[in-house]
Amino acid sequence: MSVPSFDVERVRKDFPILSRELPGGRPLVYLDSGNSSQKPAQVIDTMREHLAQHYGNVGRALHALGSESTEAYEAARDKIAAFVGASSRDEIVFTKNASEAINLVAYAFGNPINTDERFRVGPGDEIVITEMEHHSNIVPWQLLAQRTGATLRWFSVTDEGRLSLDNLDELVNERTKIVSIVHQSNVLGTVNSISPILARVREVGALMMIDASQSVPHQRVDVADLDVDFVAFTGHKMLGPSGIGVLWGRRELLEAMPPFLGGGEMIEAVWMDHSTYAPVPHKFEAGTPPIVEAVGLGAAVDYLTSIGMDAIKQHERELTGYTLDALGEIPGLRIVGPRTVIARGGTVSFTLEGIHPHDVGQILDDVFGIAVRVGHHCARPLHLRFGIPATTRASFYLYNTTAEVDALVRGLHHVQKVFG
Amino acid sequence: MSVPSFDVERVRKDFPILSRELPGGRPLVYLDSGNSSQKPAQVIDTMREHLAQHYGNVGRALHALGSESTEAYEAARDKIAAFVGASSRDEIVFTKNASEAINLVAYAFGNPINTDERFRVGPGDEIVITEMEHHSNIVPWQLLAQRTGATLRWFSVTDEGRLSLDNLDELVNERTKIVSIVHQSNVLGTVNSISPILARVREVGALMMIDASQSVPHQRVDVADLDVDFVAFTGHKMLGPSGIGVLWGRRELLEAMPPFLGGGEMIEAVWMDHSTYAPVPHKFEAGTPPIVEAVGLGAAVDYLTSIGMDAIKQHERELTGYTLDALGEIPGLRIVGPRTVIARGGTVSFTLEGIHPHDVGQILDDVFGIAVRVGHHCARPLHLRFGIPATTRASFYLYNTTAEVDALVRGLHHVQKVFG
Amino acid sequence: MIAESMYQELILEHYKHPQGRGLREPFDAEVHHVNPTCGDEVTLRVKLGDGGKVLDVSYDGQGCSISQAAASVLHELATGSTIEESLSVVDEFTRLMQGRGQVEADEDVLGDAVAFAGVAKFPARVKCALLSWMAYKDAVLRSQA
């Protein structure tokens, strides 16, 4: 199948912020989409239109606005289900972000209300993550381990920034209850191969979750193909607004899990002393949901589909190759993560010898309007693993250009001059 | 102090949706603000402008857009702190809605991670709510009771729709850990007097939470005056967008509570095997927060302040008096809740003899474009108390007019004709 | 005025003058169905006879005009027909109701029940219309079990 033609200049016109001038007349070079993406006019306008003409609370209201909002909100669920290949729309739970989605699953374990063996967790049981996780896929499991006395374990990371599976069989064993792993690292760019781990997870009868916050925005992700049990991702990294995230889960598991947040809309019937709960996904959507945000995310998914995820992946792959080559030429620059475009996405983190990332980021921003992220990118353990406190990270999306990579390279040369 | 002059027609011009025509040429008569309020152009434009020109992730980014977003997000916190009289901005925690805010507090209790005596809950301990609560202030406490073996108890409601405090001393006792009570009922309109209950709560050394989802939008609420421990409210009912709620809590308590959701931004430092947490409020804001939503809520609060909460309260009081009088004339109409404007807000629920609320709501909407809410309004136990499955509810806000109340009355006459 | 298409004369007529209302003896099965979101309830009994005949459908309940009228129409259609016939009407009615207003009703099969076509455009009301029909299907299954 040939990739639809991709015109980055046409794409850029859809993003109003990209033509903005920063104070001091700097143009904006936005290389921080791994942190959060910008939004096309299609998303912004859909949200404005909804707020200005169609807004009402969902589910509860019978009137015209209530119906329009409910239809728009549930249509967004349909769109997202189709976008990630969910076999049923009921497997799409809206949360406020990926972090809430992961916590929702973590709180299902070791909950005294739970009656399902698979979610029972106590001392002796094990939870497995990796050393390359975002804090949002570490802390919820630490808290679970603390609440229940279970043990948290993790895969280590090789010098090349790949997951080490050497001790897979020992790490994932009969005591393992759940394995939760990032699909694409937000620091290294590494795309992890899920199937070898999943095979072992199935062997021991554990559950498996994927943190797809950095993959769903950038490549075709099909939950049926992945065949894991839970997938979390987040709206703001995929052209959608803040305030909306998604948990996909196998219906049968979502049904077996105890409720998480209690409140309006997640119930079937309430008495003072007990309640029964709504069918999934509403069981996990307590209170007024992020309505306009879901509608905005629906528009984002429409936009991504209209461009084509394969075209986006291809474009980012070219940018990444270009960047790896260009950065490789800079003396004293060390890339943290895979140095080839194989099984990696468009996120490139690096150190500059003798210069602290904060200084790199500040000069790039102040002098050139280049927005990169500096620090540990919410993956402190991974930085500890590499013995560095921080990195500078450039992360790409469909609207980035090789000219912007050139600007980055020029900027880094200037940084070296200032601090040399 | 004289109330600033209030011009409802000028206010209406700020709300684009109010000049919308519904299908079939019906004008919109929006009497469902208790469910969710409409948004002024000031809020919609602020959000659009932020998305189109200033968006970046908060906290984590040093670059220009990151700083602009962070400043806008944290400025919203300042505005909301000032709006509710919080003694410190750090006492304002952003959540996704009021329901999450209440769950956040409920999950602090009986959590094995917790080390503070005040949040220890087990068999024999008691939690007290009321029969007039919204499901969002019932189910989180039911779940807590189920997790811990504690006992849930409640104040009953009188025939007039007031809280019965007859058994206050027995109900709130040495075994009580927390009392959580609605400030203004979303069905009855009743505004509860907090101080007599609070006095008893302090006597027994328990904590007290207020669900102010229906009061903060409609009257001046000052958390220092209330003097309770926690207050929850929600953005979408106070002219703000969906996807944003607020928990106010005493700093000392927020600091003593264990974390709730784990993830990025709520940490101080993370190792694979343990973490330390950020100071409040960030300890409770895991992951990318609802950035644009907080900014929108900040604009909503600016708008409300510019109109004046006292003027809004006065306007709604007049509308409510007018409505109570007008509805009182309709044969077979029974108001559920106080029949005077004393200690009540602009929410009027009622039944029409022999006609099901669903039929009332549908005819009002379909024939006249009048949006009311019908059903149990997420307060099923309250309806059980009154022996009715559902009511019709008209709820007002600053943009409603007596002409709209007249339309409602005409509509109800028509409903009676159709089903008579 | 969209409502005109939902509140057909025939629906209002059945609502104001429900046919066959009240729980009667004898019966083979009794079921109680509730729509938790709006509190509508129906208790329904069926009495079956020889040759797969439906001898009586009796019911009692509370709810909106749509749910009450639907029960009344069901009583008329099912009583005196065969189980098989009545279940095929139930299927066609369900198909119509769940069609979001996009499905063409088969008047030959549905008879008076075709008056509910307008309800299908209101997702929140579809459950009201279906409540007693689902209860009937359930009751028939139980009598045969």
Next chain:
Amino acid sequence: MIAESMYQELILEHYKHPQGRGLREPFDAEVHHVNPTCGDEVTLRVKLGDGGKVLDVSYDGQGCSISQAAASVLHELATGSTIEESLSVVDEFTRLMQGRGQVEADEDVLGDAVAFAGVAKFPARVKCALLSWMAYKDAVLRSQA
């Protein structure tokens, strides 16, 4: 080019040629401060003498140019002055840094440290500038305890 106002020559000078860097003996107190959000660290020692004199401020650490230069400037200002004088400089420096760029710096009190005025406009960098200064205040308090 806002950065020009932050990376003053003097800051870069101190960064490239840090004054008094390295941990020395003898000392009365040693503290270790960390900025968890960016990983900046400083270990700092003070040696006090008679008459409230500060005999030595020695330090080691890692971090950005701002945090490193701030430690170097601190060393210069504090060593040889009195505890009282140096703490009033710390207070003035803190006031300047937390002033969000709105506070006028008192050059007489601050001396070279006035070069950091531009940092105050960057909330994320203020902690870098303050790291060693807060460590110094802490170390002095401990020596006197």
